Amino acid sequence: MGSITFNHVFKRYKGESRPAVNDFHLSIEEGEFLVLVGPSGCGKSTTLRMLAGLEEISSGEMYMDDKFINYVSPKDRDIAMVFQNYALYPNLSVFENIALGLKLRKTAKHEIELRVKRVAKILEISHLLDRKPSQLSGGQKQRVALGRAIAREPQVFLMDEPLSNLDAKLRAQTRAEIIKLQSDLKRTMVYVTHDQVEAMTMGTRIVVMKDGLIQQVATPRKLYDEPINVFVAGFIGSPQMNFISGTIEREEGNFYFANKRMRLLLSDKYGSRFENSAKFIRNVIMGVRPEHVLLKANMPTDEQSSFVPASVQMTEATGADSYVYVLVGETRIIARTEPENEYGKDEQIAVGFQMNRLHFFDENTGIAVGGEEG
Numbered sequence: 001m002g003s004i005t006f007n008h009v010f011k012r013y014k015g016e017s018r019p020a021v022n023d024f025h026l027s028i029e030e031g032e033f034l035v036l037v038g039p040s041g042c043g044k045s046t047t048l049r050m051l052a053g054l055e056e057i058s059s060g061e062m063y064m065d066d067k068f069i070n071y072v073s074p075k076d077r078d079i080a081m082v083f084q085n086y087a088l089y090p091n092l093s094v095f096e097n098i099a100l101g102l103k104l105r106k107t108a109k110h111e112i113e114l115r116v117k118r119v120a121k122i123l124e125i126s127h128l129l130d131r132k133p134s135q136l137s138g139g140q141k142q143r144v145a146l147g148r149a150i151a152r153e154p155q156v157f158l159m160d161e162p163l164s165n166l167d168a169k170l171r172a173q174t175r176a177e178i179i180k181l182q183s184d185l186k187r188t189m190v191y192v193t194h195d196q197v198e199a200m201t202m203g204t205r206i207v208v209m210k211d212g213l214i215q216q217v218a219t220p221r222k223l224y225d226e227p228i229n230v231f232v233a234g235f236i237g238s239p240q241m242n243f244i245s246g247t248i249e250r251e252e253g254n255f256y257f258a259n260k261r262m263r264l265l266l267s268d269k270y271g272s273r274f275e276n277s278a279k280f281i282r283n284v285i286m287g288v289r290p291e292h293v294l295l296k297a298n299m300p301t302d303e304q305s306s307f308v309p310a311s312v313q314m315t316e317a318t319g320a321d322s323y324v325y326v327l328v329g330e331t332r333i334i335a336r337t338e339p340e341n342e343y344g345k346d347e348q349i350a351v352g353f354q355m356n357r358l359h360f361f362d363e364n365t366g367i368a369v370g371g372e373e374g
């Protein structure tokens with residue numbers, strides 16, 4: 001129970017020329033924790049609202065457990081939704097807010113009492129049941145909103161940025177609670193966020209969206225290690241992946257990445273991708289994550305080394321690690337280093353790359369070379 005299928009779903013709002021959701025095509029398994037992530041306006045909420053039945057779809061089909069639900073009214077879908085702004089009723093007590101959905105479904109009074117109390121216990125809000133929403137902190141309101149959804153015991157939970165109004169600590173705590181709840185209840189969860197850290201820590205699968213289009217659907221690990229295009233590569237990971245423009249050159253069976261400042265011999269792993277690519281790709285963007293950038297105080301003398309001269313712009317210390325911003329020509333590169341390594345502003349150093357942790361994207365299409373489509 002609780003599986004969901006989107007079959008080529010489109011949403012075009014009245015008077016808009018471009019669809020807000022463009023050919024959303026995806027199956028969600030029962031019990032899965034699916035996260036929709038992407039920048040503001042990419043269509044996350046619209047997708048969720050269509051699934052909840054709060055927004056008409058323009059074309060395509062939606063199914064829940066193989067049941068066609070396009071025209072099923074929201075209250076008849078076995079779905080509970082938690083909104084960003086909690087949407088609590090100010091005149092109702094916490095108890096009544098949590099009980100409301102059950103009351104509307106004509107649940108027996110003693111059953112309502114039982115469920116509300118059980119949910120309140122799980123969420124540690126038992127002592128707040130008589131209060132009004134105005135007498136609660138943001139985190140408490142959030143838990144009431146969660147409680148209202150949980151009490152209904154739906155097959156599917158939909159959550160739209162439920163943590164965005166909380167401070168960092170409460171957010172981390174509630175995040176952990178939601179993960180635990182979902183794994184205890186084993187219900188399908190579709191969770192929307194624009195926070196990639198939240199997406200990476202919560203989702204068993206992540207859907208990255210941009211301009212209404214699905215960019216990639218994958219596990220957090222795969223998204224991080226094998227982003228399908230420049231957008232996903234830049235969106236997932238913080239600080240973001242470094243991007244360096246250059247060309248691919250072939251010489252005596254070897255492949256090199258080259259630009260004005262560097263000429264790197266590529267391992268066979270990458271060489272074969274260019275060799276097997278359907279078309280000849282010359283202009284590329286090389287991507288490398290900050291943790292795969294190496295810094296040395298001096299240039300190594302070894303000819304095959306991947307190091308190039310750079311100058312230090314600044315260092316950002318987070319406590320656990322330091323991020324060193326360097327310039328190679330005009331290209332800024334961020335490196336993650338141990339906090340013990342200190343570099344002064346304008347210091348001349350050497351920058352290198354873990355040569356088996358590189359990413360290459362076709363400069364024209366942005367698509368990863370040797371990826372599923374490249």
Ligand SMILES: Nc1ncnc2c1ncn2[C@@H]1O[C@H](COP(=O)(O)OP(=O)(O)OP(=O)(O)O)[C@@H](O)[C@H]1O
Pocket residue numbers: 013014016020038039040041042043044045046047194
């Ligand atoms: N009722 C509406 N009428 C017209 N256009 C709308 C309406 N609601 C949303 N849109 C547009 O549809 C697109 C997708 O909006 P949506 O709210 O789904 O984005 P989102 O990914 O949830 O963004 P955010 O992270 O800011 O919440 C946006 O361009 C938005 O302006």
Ligand SMILES: [Mg+2]
Pocket residue numbers: 044045046160
């Ligand atoms: Mg939204």
